[in-house]
Amino acid sequence: xxxxxxxxxxxxxxxxxxxxxxxxxxxxxxxxxxxxxxxxxxxxxxxxxxxxxxxxxxxxxxxxxxxxxxxxxxxxxxxxxxxxxxxxxxxxxxxxxxxxxxxxxxxxxxxxxxxxxxxxxxxxxxxxxxxxxxxxxxxxxxxxxxxxxxxxxxxxxxxxxxxxxxxxxxxxxxxxxxxxxxxxxxxxxxxxxxxxxxxxxxxxxxxxx
Numbered sequence: 001x002x003x004x005x006x007x008x009x010x011x012x013x014x015x016x017x018x019x020x021x022x023x024x025x026x027x028x029x030x031x032x033x034x035x036x037x038x039x040x041x042x043x044x045x046x047x048x049x050x051x052x053x054x055x056x057x058x059x060x061x062x063x064x065x066x067x068x069x070x071x072x073x074x075x076x077x078x079x080x081x082x083x084x085x086x087x088x089x090x091x092x093x094x095x096x097x098x099x100x101x102x103x104x105x106x107x108x109x110x111x112x113x114x115x116x117x118x119x120x121x122x123x124x125x126x127x128x129x130x131x132x133x134x135x136x137x138x139x140x141x142x143x144x145x146x147x148x149x150x151x152x153x154x155x156x157x158x159x160x161x162x163x164x165x166x167x168x169x170x171x172x173x174x175x176x177x178x179x180x181x182x183x184x185x186x187x188x189x190x191x192x193x194x195x196x197x198x199x200x201x202x203x204x205x206x207x208x209x
Contacts (some may be wrong), residue, residue: 010027013065015073015134018062021055022126023088023127024054024058024086025055025090027051027122027195028093028094028122029089029123035160036113037098039107040108040109048097049094051093052090052091052094055087055089063083066080078204082201088193089193089197092186092189093190096186107183108181109174112184112187115163115187118159119187119194121152122152122191125148126194129142129197133201137208144200146202153192163184164181
């Protein structure tokens with residue numbers, strides 16, 4: 001395993017920021033999981049907006065540091081790409097919650113349980129993947145987490161087809177179909193964002209392996 005710390009003789013501050021960003025992404029998804037189990041309860045946007053704002057601040061710190069740091073363990077373009085990919089996770093989660101707040105009556109009692117376990121595991125994979133990168137280049141470990149993310153994204157695609165089959169069966173109110181389709185699509189997009197993080201990390205690892 002290639003250790004960036006040994007290579008540079010110090011702990012690159014970008015790793016701490018990237019790990020913090022991954023943690024905020026993970027926290028936002030955890031909050032979404034809790035929300036999905038209590039759709040009949042009042043929704044508080046602040047819990048989700050807070051994670052997104054914290055991650056935005058971290059992303060801003062990373063971008064500023066990219067232009068002021070003389071030496072970095074990773075290429076600046078890779079740091080920026082990974083930072084942006086991580087930020088899109090809580091941002092998409094917040095958008096989902098905003099849509100829920102617009103139509104609370106339409107989503108009361110809706111079951112999102114087909115997608116939520118996949119989303120929860122994908123967020124955990126992202127967190128472990130970034131932590132693994134921060135520890136150093138371990139090809140096998142990185143490949144394991146990325147392969148799992150790719151698999152989860154594929155499973156999510158299958159789940160959406162099943163959901164669509166029911167949604168478009170003609171048994172549901174047309175307005176509710178439109179609303180729920182957007183929400184189901186947005187949950188799938190969160191999983192896609194997690195997969196994107198895996199792809200970025202994999203590209204970084206391939207450069208240094």
